[in-house]
Amino acid sequence: MALGKGQEVGGHLKIISQEEIRKATNNYDPDLIGARPPDANVYTAVLDDRLVFIKTPAKLDPNPELADLFLTELSILMALHHENLNEAYGCCLETYIPMIVYPYKLKSKDCTVLHQYLHGDLVLKWKNRLIVVTQVAYALSYMHNALSKPVVHRDVKSYGILIDSLFNVTLANVAYSVSITPGKNEQRFPVHGTPGYIDPEYIITREVTEKCDVYSFGVLMLEVLTGMNPTEMARCGRDLVVEFVSKAETSEGFKEMVDNDVLEGGDMIELQRFSRLALKCVANKGEECPSMISVVEELWEMNTR
Structure with missing residues (x-):
């Protein structure tokens, strides 16, 4: 209503x-x-x-x-x-x-979750990873902008992304979604989400904004790039964002962090551009983060190169 x-x-x-x-x-x-x-x-x-x-x-x-x-x-x-x-x-x-x-909205009957491609036995080439991430960005941009009030997902993660054998995507798990009123201050809710993906600023302030999703999406981008599991890392007291920022400053450190399947199929300039966009999404302060519309635009450019 x-x-x-x-x-x-x-x-x-x-x-x-x-x-x-x-x-x-x-x-x-x-x-x-x-x-x-x-x-x-x-x-x-x-x-x-x-x-x-x-x-x-x-x-x-x-x-x-x-x-x-x-x-x-x-x-x-x-x-x-x-x-x-x-x-x-x-x-x-x-x-x-x-x-x-x-x-069932996907175009082929073979369906799994993105998590299985990144952390299971299935292989996902770089170009297909880019296509999948772009479709997730479309969905989030729609949630944030299509209705009179933005809808914030609050639980973006690889396990909640359905993917078929043709690499079509459905974003699921909207049970924790909330609608917010633009310009209204202090829209606070209990912290929900999956460890490793949750925006630290949201944990501190409990204020829900579109940035909650932008941050989680940035973590997802780093997960897709590195093949590392943010939730498993969080359980061990590690943080994917922190580790990527600390190691990827040098060319050798960047290559060390990126998944081997990605390195084999991706252009280094494109991979670095992708990582820079991901790091914008996981900025510490909400006002420094791009909108999902801007994220979609840049990902679209990368897909059409």
């Missing part, structure tokens, strides 16, 4: 019964689970003769906080419509925590 200024937002939302969800997931067959975000399972299934994702709580026990997150995600998805963002096809309201059904 806030996003639409009291007017109706989104299109028709299909109401789905719990029995339909049970049949589509083959009685919640764990073999159909394609992703496990916190406190949830995401099944790949067929419903109404179409391929869908079905998000259910990991446990069906009453949980007011989790119910609120699912409802928030549902309302956000009803207001946002972009080719690189999840959308809501339907929901089940028969359980305490609503279950959400998303249309």
